[in-house]
Structure formats: structure tokens, C-alpha cells
Amino acid sequence: MEIKYFQDSDTLLVNFIDKEIVETRDINENTLIELDSDGNLVSMTIEHAKKQANMEDFSYRQVIKNQAHEDLAPNIVELSRS
Numbered sequence: 001m002e003i004k005y006f007q008d009s010d011t012l013l014v015n016f017i018d019k020e021i022v023e024t025r026d027i028n029e030n031t032l033i034e035l036d037s038d039g040n041l042v043s044m045t046i047e048h049a050k051k052q053a054n055m056e057d058f059s060y061r062q063v064i065k066n067q068a069h070e071d072l073a074p075n076i077v078e079l080s081r082s
Contacts, residue, residue, distance in 0.1 A: 012049035
């Protein structure tokens with residue numbers, strides 16, 4: 001997955017998979033999704049991203065299953081951009 005923010009146009013592009021885009025759908029006037037030939041989500045584009053998403057407080061969480069102690073809360077890896 002790759003996330004790009006274009007400051008000059010205030011556009012956020014999230015690429016989920018590297019596949020050919022065959023269809024683009026408007027979700028609303030500022031959000032587009034791009035699909036592959038099987039209808040799977042390839043990417044999402046958000047125009048006016050600062051108004052549509054909290055661009056100043058971006059974080060990413062990956063929940064990792066703890067195999068040794070499955071009954072305990074999972075480990076969480078978090079990256080934040082300040």
C-alpha cells in the first residue's frame with residue numbers, strides 16, 4: 001500500500017494494490033475509487049483532502065496476532081506523523 005499527498009492540489013491518493021484500473025467511480029464530489037477488472041479496489045483519490053480527512057494527524061496501526069498468548073490483547077504497532 002502506498003499513500004501520497006499532493007500539497008499543491010490538496011489531493012490524497014491511496015494505492016492499495018498494483019493492478020490495472022479499468023473503472024473509476026465517484027463516491028461523492030470529492031472522492032473517487034478505482035477498480036480492477038474483477039471489481040477489486042485498486043486506489044482511492046480524495047480531493048480537498050484537508051477538509052475531507054484529518055491530514056495533520058495521520059496514523060497507521062498494524063495489529064499483530066500474539067501466537068504465544070492468543071488470549072491476551074494483540075500487540076499494536078503505531079506510526080504517527082506529527
